[in-house]
Amino acid sequence: MSMTEIEDGANSASTRERKAKRATAAAVFGTLVEYYDFSVYGYVAATLATVFFPSEDPILGLLSTLLVFGSAFLVRPLGAIYFGRLGDKVGRRKSLIACITCMGLAAGLTGLLPGYAQIGIWAPILLVALRLLQGFSTGGEIGGAAAYIREWAPERRRSLYISFVPSIGNVGKGLAAGVTALVAVTVPAEVMLDWGWRVPFLLAIPLGALVLVARLKVEDSPEYVENSAKQRNSDHRPVRELFAGHRAALIKVVAIALVQNIGTYVGTVFVAVYLSDVLNFSKAASSTIVLVAVLLAALLIPVAGQVGARVGGKRLLVWSYLAYIVIVIPSFMLIGLGSVGMAVLGLGLSMIPYALCQAGTYTTIPEFFPVQVRHTGVAFGHSVGAVIGGGGGPYLATWLIDTTGNNLIPAFILVLAGALGLAVSAMVRRTPENVTHLYR
Template identity: 40%
Template sequence: MSNAPTSTLPLADAPASAPTSAPVTGGVTVARKAAVAAAAGTAIEYYEFGIYGYLAATIGPLFFPSDNSTASLLAILAVFGSAFLMRPIGGIVLGRLGDRIGRRAVLLVTVIGMGVATAAIGVLPVAASAGLAAPLLLLLIRLVQGFFAGGEVTGAAAYVAESAPSGRRGFFGAFTPVGVAIGGALAATVCGLTTSMLGSDAMTAWGWRIPFLSAIPMVMISFLVRKRVEESVAFQQFQQHNEPPKAPLKEVFSQHTPAVLKVLVLSFGQNVGYWVGLVFMNIYMTTYLKYDKATVYWIMAFVSLTMAVLMPFWGGLSDRLGRRKVLAIGFVGYTVLVVPMMTLMDQQSIGLAFLAMLIVALPMPIVQSVGYPTYAEQFPTRVRYSGMAFSFNLGAILGGGVTPYVATALIGATGNLLSPAYLLMGGSAIALLGLLRVRETAREALR
């Protein structure tokens, strides 16, 4: 009896002699639990990255004292980017473990590792008391965070895709980036509360530590949620009939190089959209446009929560229309909206700035919600974790790790406040070109 997949589309990334597998699906209850567990852990990752980005202008002079505020900001953003350099290494190590022993165990490790590292920043000494040791310790902790982050969001996305019913991977997969948006909203909310309650002087003196230490209860909740779920359906079926790969990353390079390149390019565009289109906008409005920090934090919290609500809609729509069409809508949206909305922000009206921020963020839930299930569908179960982790994290370095720094440096070098917009437009254009090489996978069974 033939075990060929029901789809007539070619499996472009599979070797010609590789056996195919029967469709792997999970029930709605299983998928719902997997989606909640994925979102809970991913929220921790993006809470940490969010508070660091939102507080960059506050903590920059504390760890990198300078008479030039732009120099301090660039230094703290360089340390921010250092975490992204560790993400591929974390993806290699944690992805290999995920492909050999299972997704669930690794996802428990990542959420604990990121949470503990985040809280550790809250107890660091600053340069005034520790000198050079302060920025070095900050750099070390950021590298640890990057290592664990390298296996978090991609592992969560793989876990949900492998647990979702056939034809609904887009809808349930959208809950992984719901965690991204909720994490960003929590970061903005905590920063907004502490800034409003303490004032700028107390915030600079010691209040900045509170958002980092607040990660501790969040980690405990996320760990308990993930501890209650089982291994993904697809990985359990894979284990029943196959030996785990001895060198999954080697297999990824030898058999799935086209998939690596596709995910890398799409991930680059996705990360530019998030880190320039959302996180950098906080720096843009507070540092360059001089809007009140607490007010901007509340704007970011509202925008992030609104984007979280929209994500399941776009993920479900991609199940019906296809991943490629919906992703194209998102990347075109970034290209069209960013310049007029950044111009609107620069009208010295907080109401207009809020409206512009809400509009410029609209492509974010489209790209985020559809991107993760698309990445999962590019690799077979036996190497899905490793393939996603490595390729996505390379794109994250280029699109996320360096873009806040580059955006700030561009403004400093050119004096043009719109220069980050062209960075976002370029990233979206590259992703659109890469999308032309991606086949439609919404209606295919997972391999």
């Protein structure tokens, strides 16, 4: 090989890596905004209960609000099918652009929505409709971002690049908690009920516009482009192909995503309501505690991604499930002591299994599917897991705490999730296709 050929190859690799970094940045910035938009609802759930579901029983109003929160998960599989098919048929980039546009509009319009006192029963009806639109768009975003980055990233750094999806997603949740906390400490309680709760939702409009600009400037992944060229004259039907030829892989992805979403929505979103409405922390203190924890998780997840590159995705997931079983009950006992400092420490400790599970899940699930159905498979599998684990988890935790009076219920749910994860991981077998990234 001549020196010129070597230099051309090096330049080509350098150009590819620069494009990969830009594509990853555009994908994870969108994930940040998606997580922000989707999580704000959970962080202001107690306020929304008063504005949209006025009731003499505050628990009944909160349960109604959490049911609306959970309703978004019901349509996530539909969004996954729609945006996943779009991503596999016409490109990951176009699908991701459509996702962020849909989410930004839904969150922004929620911030403009009149309350029950203004328009009566139409207020909760419209709230449900906009929440469903949020769920629909989220169904395609997370799986699409993971598939897109997986196909751009250098193989030796793939786990690290993909780990930024959940890491930056946690920054989005932290931003949601931070904005909520800032509003809560800045305005009086009656102003928060009047218009203060709208501020976090309205911020979604400029954030979404910035993501849209970033995603319009990047290219589609080379792996997708190459595969698309091969299938240009074929009748490519990703949804049918997924269910016809990849059912076993899909079941495993659903189960892995189920455990991951229980950890996400019980351990980082519901916990804000848990702190304020069950343990009687102020709303500002609750948001601040969650903010510190999720920002810690955002730092831990890329570290876990680096570990996954060394030990393999399956082993990383097993470690995360064991950590849930061992750590979360002592963590929630610390949270229950009533001190802000102990609550920060306890929730921070619970971020260790959470970070391991996030990095392991997003690194692992794209490896179950070939490129022609990857967006659909990852998006749909993850969304079905989210319906069960994320949509039902907060409501179940609230109901069980109210029924049993046991404040450790969230910890017990997370321990059971860890046990389920161990059972699922035993079903993942070594194959020629997954040996590179699931095993080391």
